[in-house]
Amino acid sequence: MFEKGQLIEFEITDISDRGQGIGKADGITVFVNGGVIGDVVHAEITKVKKRFCFGKVVEVKEPSKHRIEPICDYAGDCGGCVFAQTDYEAQLAVKEKHVYDSLTRIGGLTNPVVEKIERMPEDFEFGYRNKATMPISTGGNIKRKGGIIENLDSPKIGFYRSRSHEVVDCTDCALQSPAAMAAAEATRQFMEEDNITAWDEKWQQGLMRHMIVRTAFATDEVMVTYVINGKGIPNVEKLIGMLDEAIYEAGYSLESVNISTKKDKTVAGEIYGQEIKNIAGKPVITDYIGDVKFEVSPRSFYQVNPYMTEKLYDTVREYAGLTGGENILDLYCGVGSIGLYCADKAGFILGVEAVKEAVIDANRNAVINGIVNARYICGKAEEELPKLLAGEGDEQLVNAAKNADVVILDPPRAGCDERLLDAVAELAPERIVYVSCDPATLARDIKLLTEKDFKFVKAKPHDMFGWTGHIETAALLSRV
Numbered sequence: 001m002f003e004k005g006q007l008i009e010f011e012i013t014d015i016s017d018r019g020q021g022i023g024k025a026d027g028i029t030v031f032v033n034g035g036v037i038g039d040v041v042h043a044e045i046t047k048v049k050k051r052f053c054f055g056k057v058v059e060v061k062e063p064s065k066h067r068i069e070p071i072c073d074y075a076g077d078c079g080g081c082v083f084a085q086t087d088y089e090a091q092l093a094v095k096e097k098h099v100y101d102s103l104t105r106i107g108g109l110t111n112p113v114v115e116k117i118e119r120m121p122e123d124f125e126f127g128y129r130n131k132a133t134m135p136i137s138t139g140g141n142i143k144r145k146g147g148i149i150e151n152l153d154s155p156k157i158g159f160y161r162s163r164s165h166e167v168v169d170c171t172d173c174a175l176q177s178p179a180a181m182a183a184a185e186a187t188r189q190f191m192e193e194d195n196i197t198a199w200d201e202k203w204q205q206g207l208m209r210h211m212i213v214r215t216a217f218a219t220d221e222v223m224v225t226y227v228i229n230g231k232g233i234p235n236v237e238k239l240i241g242m243l244d245e246a247i248y249e250a251g252y253s254l255e256s257v258n259i260s261t262k263k264d265k266t267v268a269g270e271i272y273g274q275e276i277k278n279i280a281g282k283p284v285i286t287d288y289i290g291d292v293k294f295e296v297s298p299r300s301f302y303q304v305n306p307y308m309t310e311k312l313y314d315t316v317r318e319y320a321g322l323t324g325g326e327n328i329l330d331l332y333c334g335v336g337s338i339g340l341y342c343a344d345k346a347g348f349i350l351g352v353e354a355v356k357e358a359v360i361d362a363n364r365n366a367v368i369n370g371i372v373n374a375r376y377i378c379g380k381a382e383e384e385l386p387k388l389l390a391g392e393g394d395e396q397l398v399n400a401a402k403n404a405d406v407v408i409l410d411p412p413r414a415g416c417d418e419r420l421l422d423a424v425a426e427l428a429p430e431r432i433v434y435v436s437c438d439p440a441t442l443a444r445d446i447k448l449l450t451e452k453d454f455k456f457v458k459a460k461p462h463d464m465f466g467w468t469g470h471i472e473t474a475a476l477l478s479r480v
């Protein structure tokens with residue numbers, strides 16, 4: 001085993017989803033900060049564990065043939081694009097391999113069929129994101145006598161540095177829509193001119209915490225939501241005017257401005273406070289996936305890459321094997337997007353979703369598309385499905401659940417609760433289509449399902465989050 005401080009040389013043969021270079025030196029696995037697959041690096045050992053080590057790259061001795069010029073000026077600073085210096089083909093190969101490795105290593109499958117990864121089209125490899133969640137900072141702040149809070153620095157709006165809460169001020173981003181960057185710039189200017197404070201995590205004070213910008217690519221509508229530590233933003237009419245102008249100049253239309261108050265400490269995974277108040281325009285923006293129209297509220301989940309969403313949903317339709325009358329259970333349904341995209345080929349669709357606003361959106365989305373064979377209920381899938389299978393609740397919904405032919409699972413990164421997998425097993429649908437943004441939890445859940453009378457058929461990765469380490473996968477399981 002190596003010692004802390006030792007210098008070693010090895011080739012980076014893999015990249016983790018958090019962008020760590022991985023390789024072997026003298027048979028020992030080493031994780032380093034950064035690196036490109038194929039680089040031969042000199043690294044200094046920084047931490048020694050029982051079976052592996054951590055290190056930091058001191059020098060890239062032989063650059064990989066997959067190394068490219070960084071895709072933006074913030075590469076290495078901003079924690080977003082772990083593949084900012086890796087060519088696109090190599091990224092795709094790493095992602096495909098991650099899915100295969102997870103299914104074999106964690107899922108316990110032998111030679112699983114992993115279809116070729118669906119790639120982003122050449123003209124949409126950049127600027128594809130329809131949602132920017134940007135933390136705001138003024139480099140900290142101090143409280144003067146009389147309670148006046150003063151900024152220590154100019155406003156920074158951007159993305160967190162890798163594994164930190166330090167905000168990297170990004171005036172440009174290779175992945176975000178121009179509307180998002182224009183909205184950020186208008187906010188930066190407004191904060192500077194009006195001396196508006198930003199949230200200081202250390203002292204738990206300051207006003208502006210996050211801004212979330214959503215762009216509907218099909219309609220050019222834009223929604224801006226601020227998360228603040230207070231009741232409102234002083235001189236907010238001026239801010240709205242600046243946003244409107246900047247977004248218009250970028251070629252989009254500001255349609256919705258909202259504020260959410262969040263006073264408590266940062267809770268991982270929950271950006272918004274309890275309430276989101278619409279302060280200008282309408283409370284939703286409208287977008288299309290294929291021919292289906294969707295209205296989306298600030299808190300509702302909506303897939304971030306519109307081109308790849310359509311590709312993903314096409315795979316779901318294909319895997320679901322719809323012939324025209326199948327009943328679908330769309331679990332973790334968000335604004336109802338997958339089910340409604342399949343509605344023309346479905347018998348009845350029952351969706352379950354934990355976020356109340358998303359359920360309201362889903363039911364309204366069925367109505368605005370003239371879809372009458374879909375209903376959406378609010379609750380945790382792992383609690384609602386067992387109740388429905390026990391015959392509790394509305395007769396139409398109980399029948400829809402009990403007679404489901406296809407179950408769609410699309411949970412957050414943490415994957416499904418085991419209670420839900422037990423309920424799905426009891427229900428014994430013909431097919432399960434599992435959509436996942438984390439190959440590790442997907443593989444874990446597939447292992448549980450294959451121990452419960454389902455067999456894994458195939459999976460297909462989709463490059464929904466190009467240049468980042470994340471991967472979206474659709475997997476098909478069928479009843480044994």
Ligand SMILES: C[S@@+](CC[C@H](N)C(=O)[O-])C[C@H]1O[C@@H](n2cnc3c(N)ncnc32)[C@H](O)[C@@H]1O
Binds near residue numbers: 302334336337353412
């Ligand atoms: C990855 S998103 C998928 C949404 C939707 N299927 C789509 O394609 O847009 C996961 C969704 O699950 C919801 N969710 C999280 N935990 C849940 C639970 N225990 N039960 C039901 N829904 C849940 C989230 O609010 C989110 O809308």
